Amino acid sequence: QVQLQESGPGLVKPSQTLSLTCTVSGGSIRSGDYYWNWIRQHPGKGLEWIGHIYYSGSPYYNPSLKSRVTISVDTSKNQFSLKLSSVTAADTAVYYCASQYSSSPGGEYFDNWGQGTLVTVSS
Amino acid sequence: EIVMTQSPATLSVSPGERATLSCRASQSVRSNLAWYQQKPGQAPRLLIYDASTRATGIPARFSGSGSGTEFTLTISSLQSEDFAVYYCQQYNTWPPYTFGQGTKLEIK
Numbered sequence: 001q002v003q004l005q006e007s008g009p010g011l012v013k014p015s016q017t018l019s020l021t022c023t024v025s026g027g028s029i030r031s032g033d034y035y036w037n038w039i040r041q042h043p044g045k046g047l048e049w050i051g052h053i054y055y056s057g058s059p060y061y062n063p064s065l066k067s068r069v070t071i072s073v074d075t076s077k078n079q080f081s082l083k084l085s086s087v088t089a090a091d092t093a094v095y096y097c098a099s100q101y102s103s104s105p106g107g108e109y110f111d112n113w114g115q116g117t118l119v120t121v122s123s
Numbered sequence: 124e125i126v127m128t129q130s131p132a133t134l135s136v137s138p139g140e141r142a143t144l145s146c147r148a149s150q151s152v153r154s155n156l157a158w159y160q161q162k163p164g165q166a167p168r169l170l171i172y173d174a175s176t177r178a179t180g181i182p183a184r185f186s187g188s189g190s191g192t193e194f195t196l197t198i199s200s201l202q203s204e205d206f207a208v209y210y211c212q213q214y215n216t217w218p219p220y221t222f223g224q225g226t227k228l229e230i231k
Contacts (some may be wrong), residue, residue, distance in 0.1 A: 047167065047210055047222040062219040063124075096166055108214045109157035111178065113166035 002027040002034070004097045004114035012091075012121050018084040022097030022114060029078045030055045035100040035107035036080045038071060040093040041116070048093075052100060052107055053080060087121045094118050125149050125216050129209075129223035135231040138201050144226045146194040146211035155215035158187055158196045161225075162207045170209075171196065198228075206230050 008020035022036070029036060038050040051061035051071045059071040070083040084091060094116040100107035126149040136142045146156070154174040159167035169178040171187035174194060184199040198205055211223040 046224045047212075049218075049220040049222070051218075060218050064219070098166075101172075106214075106217060107220070108155070109169055109172040109212065110159075110167070111169050111172075113168070116166050 002099050002112045004099065004112060006095060006097050006114045006117040008117065008119070010118060010120060012087055012119060013123050014088055014121055015086055018082070018087050018091060018095075018119055018121070020082045020095055020097075020117065020119070022080050022082075024078045024080075024099075029073060029080065030075050033101060033103075035102050036071075036073065037098045037100050037107070037110060038082045039096045039098055039110070039113075041096070042093045050082065050084075050095075054102075089121050092119065092121045124219060125152060125213050125221050127211055127213055127221050127223035129211060129226045131226060132224070133227045133229060135229050136201055137231045138203060140201055140231075142198040142201055142205075142228055144196040144198075144209055144228070146189075146196070146223050148192045148194075148213055150216075151191045152213040152215035154190045155213060156187075156189070156194050157212045157214065158185075159210045159212065160205075160207045161210065167210060201228075203230075 003025045005023045012018045035052040037052040053059040053071045061069045068085045073080040096116045097114045098110040099112040128147045130145045156174045158171040161167040175187045208225045
């Protein structure tokens with residue numbers, strides 16, 4: 001079973017760029033069965049999909065965040081990454097990386113999740 | 124964007140009883156729906172996909188039903204470990220993939 005682990009700073013200053021990395025173990029990020037996702041959860045709130053990437057394809061983003069998000073993949077390190085620019089306090093959340101099973105173009109359900117990492121935006 | 128609406132927001136049920144959680148989509152998602160369980164301080168865990176298929180290792184007391192715009196998650200006999208927040212998620216139309224706002228299942 002694929003395991004995922006987020007890493008990155010827990011505190012980011014307003015207007016700066018949030019950067020997180022997800023390391024995949026127990027399987028290859030080059031697996032054709034998966035998309036690789038970032039999902040966030042504001043404190044005490046529900047889940048918001050940020051975007052995903054296929055190992056050999058273009059990323060897709062939530063239109064509400066598209067102008068500020070970049071997701072990339074490093075197959076040599078079995079990792080994928082999130083960058084969110086121009087952050088504000090509204091970006092304070094727990095950020096999860098997750099694998100998303102895909103039997104056809106586009107992903108389906110999120111079957112494996114990292115433990116999540118809290119990122120606080122504050123000066 | 125497809126809006127997923129869950130009801131009720133909070134459900135109080137006694138251990139051993141049946142719990143029924145609802146999820147409604149703003150337009151048809153066919154059977155492209157998943158359910159997740161989230162406990163405090165933990166990541167969500169996949170329970171059900173394709174509206175009614177249990178994920179690996181999920182007990183048989185969890186069942187899903189529905190298609191189109193109306194879906195139900197049923198927990199047949201609540202165990203203490205089942206008290207948590209439950210989310211539905213559609214993957215029929217994207218981007219974005221969207222989740223419901225969650226139903227908190229609490230002990231009565």
